[in-house]
Amino acid sequence: MTSRLERMIARLITQRACIGAAARRVEHLEGPVLEIGLGKGRTYTHLRQVFAGREIIAFDADLHAPPGAAPPQDCLLLGDFRETLPAMARRRPGQAVLVHADFGSEDCDADKALAQEIAAPITELVAPQGIVVSDRPLSHPALGQIALPAIELPEGIAPWRYFMYETAQS
Numbered sequence: 001m002t003s004r005l006e007r008m009i010a011r012l013i014t015q016r017a018c019i020g021a022a023a024r025r026v027e028h029l030e031g032p033v034l035e036i037g038l039g040k041g042r043t044y045t046h047l048r049q050v051f052a053g054r055e056i057i058a059f060d061a062d063l064h065a066p067p068g069a070a071p072p073q074d075c076l077l078l079g080d081f082r083e084t085l086p087a088m089a090r091r092r093p094g095q096a097v098l099v100h101a102d103f104g105s106e107d108c109d110a111d112k113a114l115a116q117e118i119a120a121p122i123t124e125l126v127a128p129q130g131i132v133v134s135d136r137p138l139s140h141p142a143l144g145q146i147a148l149p150a151i152e153l154p155e156g157i158a159p160w161r162y163f164m165y166e167t168a169q170s
């Protein structure tokens with residue numbers, strides 16, 4: 001049985017590796033990065049570092065990131081993903097070079113239902129050749145799952161499930 005600490009270590013290392021791999025795949029593309037699940041801003045601040053100078057738009061139900069990890073107001077969309085993502089997809093379809101979806105909770109059934117509802121707007125938001133990285137599986141006919149990068153975890157730490165997709169028009 002792994003501890004919560006060990007699972008957290010696996011999660012953070014995996015997130016960093018997947019974001020790094022996705023960044024290398026999209027560096028030649030122009031367009032914004034979307035952070036779906038700002039949370040405390042851990043992965044957002046990492047995206048800010050990796051995608052320096054690029055527009056990064058973050059989504060969450062409310063702002064609970066500390067001030068240093070909060071996006072500028074015009075790059076933060078607060079509200080339920082079921083509303084904010086379709087609204088964004090109507091305004092700016094097919095532009096995002098990377099969508100990092102990090103919306104999981106400890107309620108697997110709720111996460112599954114949410115994933116089903118937001119898979120379509122997420123897919124609409126991705127640019128041709130763009131990448132989706134997600135902490136929960138997303139199912140959509142236009143998303144093809146791709147392999148995760150090789151991830152080196154400290155001894156005794158079990159792999160963390162993460163998911164990467166490219167759009168069918170890639």
Ligand SMILES: C[S@@+](CC[C@H](N)C(=O)[O-])C[C@H]1O[C@@H](n2cnc3c(N)ncnc32)[C@H](O)[C@@H]1O
Nearest residue numbers: 037038039040041042043060061080081102103
């Ligand atoms: C796993 S946390 C994000 C962690 C964050 N990426 C980080 O590294 O600090 C998931 C976030 O998704 C948000 N969230 C979950 N379901 C949501 C929904 N239906 N609409 C808007 N936000 C939601 C939660 O408020 C929470 O901040």
